[in-house]
Amino acid sequence: QVQLVESGGGLVQPGGSLRLSCRVSGGIRSYYQVGWYRQAPGKERDFVAEIRGGDSTTYADSVKGRFTISSDNALNTIILQMTELRPEDTAVYYCGLFNFMTRIQYWGQGTQVTVSS
Numbered sequence: 001q002v003q004l005v006e007s008g009g010g011l012v013q014p015g016g017s018l019r020l021s022c023r024v025s026g027g028i029r030s031y032y033q034v035g036w037y038r039q040a041p042g043k044e045r046d047f048v049a050e051i052r053g054g055d056s057t058t059y060a061d062s063v064k065g066r067f068t069i070s071s072d073n074a075l076n077t078i079i080l081q082m083t084e085l086r087p088e089d090t091a092v093y094y095c096g097l098f099n100f101m102t103r104i105q106y107w108g109q110g111t112q113v114t115v116s117s
Helices: none
Strands: 004-007 010-012 018-024 032-039 046-052 056-059 067-072 077-082 091-099 104-107 111-115
Touching: 004 091, 018 032, 018 091, 018 111, 032 067, 032 077, 046 067, 046 077, 056 067
Parallel strands: 010 111
Antiparallel strands: 004 018, 018 077, 032 046, 032 091, 046 056, 067 077, 091 104, 091 111
């Protein structure tokens, strides 16, 4: 059983930055794909960014050039560095992990990000 614990959300002004962290219990395996997703009020959960194998990354078009996903294996943590934040980035951000060996998807509890002046 994998547990994901997110942290780092909060209130930030437009143009500001935030760093989200997702701690993965038991360590980050090579067969894990870990990503960040977000859900705004009244909307579906959308893909933001993912990392696989430690260095293969993919981003949603809406965040390319502004967000960076990375893996700190020593701390068992996936980091989402968000810059140039916009009001439309406001959402609950969820860490998601897919285990390719067991085909099981795991989710964290979510962390609120609010971009407002």
